[in-house]
Amino acid sequence: MKLRSHRVFLLVLALGVVLRALAVLGYRPALWFWADSFAYLSSGLDLRPLESRPSGYSVFLWALSPLHSLAAVAVVQHLLGLAIATCVYALLRRRTRLPGWGAALAAAPVLLDVHQVQLEHLVMADLLFTALVVAAVTLLLWRPRPAPWTVLAALLLLALATVTRTIGLPLIAVALLLAWPGWRAALAGLLAAAAVLGGYAVWFHSAYGSYGMGGSSMWLWSRTMTFADCGTMRPPRELAVLCPSGPRLAAPAYIWDARSPIQKAGADRERLAGEFASLAIRRQPVDFLLTGLHDALWAFEWDRRVYPSPGPQSAYVFPASVKPFSPKVASAGRTATQLTAAYQGSSGATQVVQPYAGWLRAYQEVGFLRGPLLAAILLIGLGGVAARRWAALLPWAFAATLLLLPPLIAAFDHRYVVPVVPLACLAAGLALGSRAVPPPWRSAAADVQPDQGRKLTAVHRAADA
Structure with a gap:
């Protein structure tokens, strides 16, 4: 496609880059989430599994530790956020007949939602988890019928997502059920995923004497x-x-x-x-x-709810001020100051820098996806599935799983809702821009003669391309 056909997306992408630049300049080096961020950082410094949660994000921090910069960690996470939006846009342009502005509109909530930007600036596992899941969905849907190596790579990514947040485990089963690739590809992908999960369980056993993923x-x-x-x-x-x-x-x-x-x-x-x-x-x-x-x-809901308190607005915002590190916030015997200094050579306490922080906070008042709009996006995706636009089924099922399971097995938290958005937008775009085709798990050749089956399969691929 010519560059001009992407001009709307490039404009929205540029606005997303500006928002992320304001975060990097206004909140240095990053934002912290109570003791959880420091537990991940401690595990990354010592490269050991955590007992209370999986440590895939700690391995991510360890891999970036040669940069000796928590600001660099935030920048890498912002780049991953931009990559998530690019995956949504690129997949919709490839698999649907949406115009460039329509695909850009589907990617806009990822690029322009201030809470997405805040999650990228937070030293927490959720952004990495979202990037791995969206990358897996992109691989599975890039072609109407994924190649065996694509299935293997996608399940490998979902396994890595699982050792980042255990909520990724049911997504492996959902992916196999809804994007059935055939027995050989499914078996190869499951073996790859099992190697990752089993390797992590062995690592956990070396530290705690039992096999597990970490959790309580x-x-x-x-x-x-x-x-x-x-x-x-x-x-x-x-x-x-x-x-x-x-x-x-x-x-x-x-x-x-x-x-x-x-x-x-x-x-x-x-x-x-x-x-x-x-x-x-x-x-x-x-x-x-x-x-x-x-x-x-x-x-x-229209206003984001602080949970467990009953009022509106979210705990995950860019704050007007940040309290200094407290000696009470510690992990593995080291305070927050000691942990961040061990990672980058100086304290990582957040500094609020004006005027960048003020500009971002002003945008924060209006620049996010309201709850009713998220509901409408999910309903569009569900409507597409009902209309037999089966390409929308996988991302919609992923979005529904990530929306419903956390409050079912733990608690509601808006931090768990943000990863739903790119998947819901992708499902809605596929629902609006693709055609009705037979479900992916049913082979056309099973109902007709072999020659006819090959012709129909070609037609279905062309219609869904």
């Missing part, structure tokens, strides 16, 4: 505490100590709050929390599903 059963337990009724559950005496009492707290508060019954569980809290959560889900499955669905719907 207390997250699921805290989720069940928002609906658990011990009168219905009838837990044994050993588990009854974890029953909720008094006013219900927000799910995450049950892990940290001094009033939480988990504070009375002693050293065996992980096992007890896991058994209690399992019992609550088995005895109250409807309550479990409805509670998660109720919280997931907060993503569609």
Whole structure:
């Protein structure tokens, strides 16, 4: 295509670059998320798995450590954000008949949403996870029927996403079901994914003596505490100590709050929390599903909700000021100042620099995707699937999985909603710009003679190209 046909996207891309430049100039070297960011950084410095979460992002930080710059980490993450938007645009131009401005419009929420930019500037795993997932979807959908090596590469990327955030694991199953590549390609891809996941489990075992991905059963337990009724559950005496009492707290508060019954569980809290959560889900499955669905719907509200507090607006914003590092924020025996100094030779405490930060904050008041618009985008993708525009099915299913599972098994958080946006926009673009074709898992040759099957397959590829 001629460069002129991409001029709308290039204009929106340039605006996205400006926003990211303001973030780099206005908040130096990066933004931090409580103790989580420092746990990742500590793991990256020592190159060891974390016990409470997968450490793929820590490996990412370790790989960038020769740059000795947290600002460079933020810049690389911003480049990944631009790459996510480029994948959305390029895939829509290749697989649909959308005009350049239409594909650019689908990529615009990724480029121009201030909360996407903030997530890129945050020392957290979510941006890397999103980039890996979008790259996998791009590979699977680049052609109507993915080549075996493409399937292998895509499942490898999803495995890497899983060792970055465990929510990536169900996406591997979704990808195989909805983009069925045939037995040989599926087996090769599964072996590649198993090698990554198994290798990580062995690494975890070397540190903690058990095979796993890192994680805590207390997250699921805290989720069940928002609906658990011990009168219905009838837990044994050993588990009854974890029953909720008094006013219900927000799910995450049950892990940290001094009033939480988990504070009375002693050293065996992980096992007890896991058994209690399992019992609550088995005895109250409807309550479990409805509670998660109720919280997931907060993503569609006009104002972004601070969770667990009830008010509007999001915790993930560019702040007017930043508190200095506290000695209480530490990981592996080192304070935040010590950790950042070990990574780059100086403290990584965020400095708010004017006028760049002020300009970005002014844009922040209006420059984000409102919840009802996200709902409309998801409905467009779903409508495309209903109209047999099957190319939209995979990204839409990924978006729905990432939207519904976190509030179902942990808690609602707008940080978990941002990765849904590029997948939802991609599904909507494919729904509007592609044609109705047979589903990818059904071979046309199975219903007709071989010669006819080859001709029909060629027609379907041409229609979906």
